[in-house]
Amino acid sequence: MYDAPHKDKDVTQNDIKISARDVQVFxxxxxxxxxxxxxxxxxxVTAFIGPSGCGKSTFLRCLNRMNDTIDICRIEGKISIDxxxxxxxxxxxxxxxAKVGMVFQKPNPFPKSIYENVAYGPKIHGMARNKAELDxxxxxxxxxxxxxxxxxxxxxxxxTGLSGGQQQRLCIARAVATEPEVLLMDExxxxxxxxxxxxxxxxxxxxxxxxSVVIVTHSMQQAARVSQKTAFFHLxxxxxxxxxxxxxxxxxxxxxxxxxxxxxx
Amino acid sequence: xxxxxFVILLFAAFVGYAINxxxxxxxxxxxxxxxxxxxxxxxxxxLMVIVPVLTLVLIWLAVEGAVIDALLMASLPAGVLDxxxxxxxxxxxxxxxxxxxxxxxxTPDDWKLEAAERLIGYxxxxxxxxxxVVTGVSAGIVYFARGRVASGFRARQRVERITLGLMIxxxxxxxxxxxxxxxxxTYETFRFFQMVPVTEFLFGLNWEPQIPIREDQIAxxxxxxxxxxxxxxxxxxTVALVVAxxxxxxxxxxxxxxxxxxxxxxxxxxxxxxxGVPTVVYGFFAILVVAPAxxxxxxxxxxDVSGNTALAAGGVMGIMLIPFISSFADDALSAVPQSLRDGxxxxxxxRGEMMLNVLFPAAIPGIVGGVLLAVSRAIGExxxxxxAAGLMxxxxxxxxxxxxxxxxxxVTLLIGDTAFDNPKTLAAFALGMMLFIxxxxxxxxxxxxxxxxxxxxx
Ligand SMILES: Nc1ncnc2c1ncn2[C@@H]1O[C@H](COP(=O)(O)OP(=O)(O)OP(=O)(O)O)[C@@H](O)[C@H]1O
Ligand SMILES: [Mg+2]
Numbered sequence: 095m096y097d098a099p100h101k102d103k104d105v106t107q108n109d110i111k112i113s114a115r116d117v118q119v120f121x122x123x124x125x126x127x128x129x130x131x132x133x134x135x136x137x138x139v140t141a142f143i144g145p146s147g148c149g150k151s152t153f154l155r156c157l158n159r160m161n162d163t164i165d166i167c168r169i170e171g172k173i174s175i176d177x178x179x180x181x182x183x184x185x186x187x188x189x190x191x192a193k194v195g196m197v198f199q200k201p202n203p204f205p206k207s208i209y210e211n212v213a214y215g216p217k218i219h220g221m222a223r224n225k226a227e228l229d230x231x232x233x234x235x236x237x238x239x240x241x242x243x244x245x246x247x248x249x250x251x252x253x254t255g256l257s258g259g260q261q262q263r264l265c266i267a268r269a270v271a272t273e274p275e276v277l278l279m280d281e282x283x284x285x286x287x288x289x290x291x292x293x294x295x296x297x298x299x300x301x302x303x304x305x306s307v308v309i310v311t312h313s314m315q316q317a318a319r320v321s322q323k324t325a326f327f328h329l330x331x332x333x334x335x336x337x338x339x340x341x342x343x344x345x346x347x348x349x350x351x352x353x354x355x356x357x358x359x
Numbered sequence: 360x361x362x363x364x365f366v367i368l369l370f371a372a373f374v375g376y377a378i379n380x381x382x383x384x385x386x387x388x389x390x391x392x393x394x395x396x397x398x399x400x401x402x403x404x405x406l407m408v409i410v411p412v413l414t415l416v417l418i419w420l421a422v423e424g425a426v427i428d429a430l431l432m433a434s435l436p437a438g439v440l441d442x443x444x445x446x447x448x449x450x451x452x453x454x455x456x457x458x459x460x461x462x463x464x465x466t467p468d469d470w471k472l473e474a475a476e477r478l479i480g481y482x483x484x485x486x487x488x489x490x491x492v493v494t495g496v497s498a499g500i501v502y503f504a505r506g507r508v509a510s511g512f513r514a515r516q517r518v519e520r521i522t523l524g525l526m527i528x529x530x531x532x533x534x535x536x537x538x539x540x541x542x543x544x545t546y547e548t549f550r551f552f553q554m555v556p557v558t559e560f561l562f563g564l565n566w567e568p569q570i571p572i573r574e575d576q577i578a579x580x581x582x583x584x585x586x587x588x589x590x591x592x593x594x595x596x597t598v599a600l601v602v603a604x605x606x607x608x609x610x611x612x613x614x615x616x617x618x619x620x621x622x623x624x625x626x627x628x629x630x631x632x633x634x635g636v637p638t639v640v641y642g643f644f645a646i647l648v649v650a651p652a653x654x655x656x657x658x659x660x661x662x663d664v665s666g667n668t669a670l671a672a673g674g675v676m677g678i679m680l681i682p683f684i685s686s687f688a689d690d691a692l693s694a695v696p697q698s699l700r701d702g703x704x705x706x707x708x709x710r711g712e713m714m715l716n717v718l719f720p721a722a723i724p725g726i727v728g729g730v731l732l733a734v735s736r737a738i739g740e741x742x743x744x745x746x747a748a749g750l751m752x753x754x755x756x757x758x759x760x761x762x763x764x765x766x767x768x769x770v771t772l773l774i775g776d777t778a779f780d781n782p783k784t785l786a787a788f789a790l791g792m793m794l795f796i797x798x799x800x801x802x803x804x805x806x807x808x809x810x811x812x813x814x815x816x817x
Contacts (some may be wrong), residue, residue: 191705196701269705
């Protein structure tokens, strides 16, 4: 059940990157998230686990204000990144999303070439001054997403022509290319085979050097393998949050224990 | 009287239904398991009556007139038709028919009055005969259908087979009608090209479809060069698209992505109403509002604008096409999955960038398909151009000039007394054929693009 997290790069005390206070999320009249308080560290992988429909995706989408696109969604409470309230009117959600990247559950490459997919973010944010710089950014992003070897000879072919796992890595490369400070991943491996999953997990571990990564997953093993911190959600509540090792070996709440041992979910 | 066979037929069908239903119910009441539900046995009888007998009645009514006419002509006293042309014989037939209908003009010959009497007699006989035949055949079929009711009879499948046959019949009727129309068009076009060389029609720069009315009349030989006519259509269609495509696309983009929900909910139906406005109303709009306004504006800047401009006709046609294009583009944009929008937004794109760089390219095949369909509507549109465009064919691409369109020429060529044996009227078919080919090619193209695009996202 429990695999040891990467002990060599063990949990060190990091700066707080994201802090959420008293967050409530409503879809119309139904409340999807209740009183969530959480602090997400920099240069750390934080896993969100919990049964389906408990609000993991909803909370994740609050962190880059993707919920703004849903008309009926309403958010209360305070979420700050680097001490800045991201729901403050002075914050531009577009800038925020450049800083907080996101990878979705289902691969969603644009119907453009592989190159254009990866170059899209850098282009709209003006990150490259010339073609050579852009080429370099694309190459680096694809390398980090472990897709370079497979894609380097077909950069001009459509991204939608890749296999599901390759598409997901392309989406990761696309997110990485804009050099976000936080990367949100909503079940990034649910469409992947074990080999691609292992590659993505390796990537996540590497991204931890520079980013703060939040990953939603339904796989306990994956949470245990890649994360240093784990948050367990249940029915919209954050039931327990702590070091991954502690959550998996010695959960304080009996709901957490029931869930990770497979009794609820 | 003509109604009677239909009433009998329907009555027989319902009686057959009831009888079979009862019979099947009786079998079931005996504790035997039926293969098909009772109602299918009933329906079997119903359809067995309606389909063949209705066909019979319709055929009867279709050929009745011709048969009676032939009988009537054959029964006329020997000698009265001698030496008359086919036109005169037809006139006599018509006169007898109107006497039979009670409209007597002057004092007709006795033999005509007698013939009218006979005609009434034939008609009555035919009606009675039809009623007898319908009753007999229906009764026979009801009896036959009743005989089929049995526990093992697969009425369910039979009913489905008959219904299937009906559907195939309807589809075939539609297809054959189209084929027939195309065949007629092709035939007349072929006749036209026997009188006027194909090359003159396709490449001639002069369109003056006049022909001498009398043999000895000295008039210019008609000129049938269709280029200026097609040029007119192209100018008008271009103006229409220049108006409709940008406005339609902008509307679609706004409604699809930026408009508040409530606004979208009210504007979409309004656009659909706009699409339902009869084109003749747009024609009024063009001649009563747009054309005078253009003239006035032209005068104020010192331009001489003619009364019937391509700009007025094309502009109004463009307004007509806006809802068409916007609804196509809206569908295409809506079909782009939400995940692509999320993907672009999550990278820090603004809504505008997302629309321009991601949604629009993804939707482009659908949009192109819609635009192409709009093109074929524009070149086939008749009423607006008949009302608002000119009649004279000119070699010009100036939208402020008066130009004519293919459809306008077809209408004018066929208006008034026409005989289908001269190049003037036959030219209409050649124009129609060209128009048909053009729209066909564009539509095939458009549908292929639309279909290809559908394959990507589901
Ligand atoms: N767009 C929406 N409109 C209305 N209700 C929503 C919407 N999205 C989510 N919800 C509701 O909010 C609750 C939490 O959904 P959420 O997608 O966050 O769950 P989740 O934990 O991500 O589940 P899963 O593991 O299945 O992805 C659910 O009850 C869901 O029905
Ligand atoms: Mg989810």
